[in-house]
Amino acid sequence: MKTIETSAGTATPDTLPLASTAVWQHNHVLDLDDFTREEIELVLETADAMAEVLTREVKKVPTLRGKTVVTLFYEPSTRTRASFELAAKNLSADTVSIDASKSSVVKGESLTDSLRTIQALGADIIVMRHSQSGAPYLAVKEVNSSIINAGDGWHAHPSQALLDIYTIRSHLGKLENLKIAIIGDIMHSRVARSNMWGMTKMGAKLALCGPTTLLPRGLDAFIECCQLPNIIVENRIETALENADVVMLLRLQLERQQSGLLPSLREYIEQYQLTAERLSLAKAHALVMHPGPINEGIEVSPDIAHGAQSVIEEQVANGVAIRMALLYLIAGGKNK
């Protein structure tokens, strides 16, 4: 396996030896299910170099000069979209941002037509967010631009999982044998699904926990059929938290209660909110994470969300480095 220098200051994106990306096999980033552990490690190491760039006075390198990155978002998003756009700009790409939740869809244009139009405009990379699971898989069949999935329905959110892994690694050094508890609405969570692939590939043990109406019925069979190692499904948060190294909370969409999946928010808070008392069940310095945006006082109590163990803001900051790494690898690692 190839290694690259990762210490800050010695490896900038421009000095990264090309051979270092030899393990990279992707023209697209759709999910982490088809990533090897080596590829995930390459993303993390590349992100280290990008993080160094972000500490500079001028946070800009010319790596993607002349490349066009289009963000195509069919769902409202603040952080993911801003994160990708900043990442692209930091790499000197030209960026175009399309808020498709307001424009073409309203005019009745199909996804495939929109994608073709964007390709015709010269997009090298399309960063796509869509409310329908699988939409980016349609995109790769329809256009030649590289597609980065910035979240599709309930299915996948690979850049989020990578930044989660990166954040854990930066605090705890590795994921091997760590116990990571993911708490909340597993059923509707693309973050949970991508982390199931990514974190287990990195050697972590997962405890997925939520009310049974928010766990997909086929979850155990999914884990078994896909041979995902070291994942347990737990109903009680106390058991899931026991000896956890990391506690990741998922956002509870308020509409879940309205559609009857939960009897009341009050009961959810009673059963599943991460409080100081519950957090004490985890390891002493366990990390508290959340993909955002947080419903403070629902999935997590405010003191914990902003407490010493919380790395939630770091996750956001790391997101830019991870997305710079993905854009860099996609643009450079392409064999077209």
Next chain:
Amino acid sequence: MASALLISGGRILDPGQGIDKVADLLVSKGKIAWLGDKGTATSHSDSKTIDASGCIVCPGFIDLHCHLREPGFEDKETIATGTKAAARGGFTTVCCMPNTNPPLDSQASIDYVKKAAEAVGSVQVLPIGCITKGRQGKALTDMNELAEAGVVGFSDDGDPVASSRIMSLAMDYGRNLGLPIIDHCEDKELSDGGLMNDGWVSARLGLKGMPGAAEEIIVSRDISLAEMTGARLHIAHVSTAGSVELIRRAKQRGIALTAEVTPHHLTLTEERIMGIDLGKSERMVYDTNAKVNPPLRTEEDISSLIQGLQDGTIDAIATDHAPHTLADKICEFGLAAFGISGLETALACLMSLVHKNRITLETLISKLTIEPARIIGSVYGELGTLKTGGRADVTIFDPQKEWTVDVRQFASKGKNTPFNGCQFKSKVRLTIAAGQIVYKSE
């Protein structure tokens, strides 16, 4: 044109008459004229001989359940293209579902379909009328009038009749017509928003599932209503092991019901949505061509469905041919239309079960001929057999012929099939409807 056709040397398989032997079959003036030992037919000077050696010669197939889309959705299919597809698939009679626009809920719309079928149809089209006006599930159609207009059954297919009360009224009111009430069994509230089977694949892909229970609840309800009313019930496209068991037990209790299963539910599982090759390294594809309602289920369900065919729990095989435009299918999985264009692959796909010894050839042919004919009844004469004097509907197929499905060759406008590119063994060579050759393979 020759006035008579002598089909010579094929294996005549007519489960309706219990015939299975190598013999000759003479078709003349639109009727089956004679069936007897090879070479013993009285020679006709103007008869044309078709060498059927190595082939199966059987009654033309009857499809109890297809969507011809006309009137209203002519971009998906027309009676002309749909019946041409039927002929290519070896079907000589197709029953078309009434979820058209306008729906087939009046004598005028039934007449329209029948006239169009007479004018442009390659094969016989028997319409099914709506159970409720506008398929709204609220008020019964004029069922007597529809029966007089020539429907062979009633259904709101695409939707169940959600109200148990309306369903019981339909069964009571229509009970003396002798026509089946055909239900698409789905508890829509339970399956709401569902896109595929509720199982490990839906969990993996992040797609909302449709549980088997949504089907079984309505199957169970309909069985209770059939028992209460004494009406004839026909369960469309059975897809779960649980439904098979419910139907089996109901038949044991002597309730008048029949059931059908589709070729795709007998041969494909939910895993097909992840792509053709199920090897671990294969990229999943969210294949909208495998999106169908009821959804593709599991290997366990397939085993039960096959068992149900063998033991008579399931009476017939019907295609649920559901053609769609490319735009209906080349889109996000969640937005894609449900349905598979099935007429032109049905036989080949079913024969794969015969080649794997999962069902016998005799069972398969009876489920495509005499069994659906019994469900339709005798309003349109005796169908599904090669009885002398009967309508000459004959299908000749080569059970060993290898071919690859290519949707560009389809006569159907609907190119939406998960079988595109599949290699099959078994191909229709000739389809004869009412004595006319309506399809001949190249």
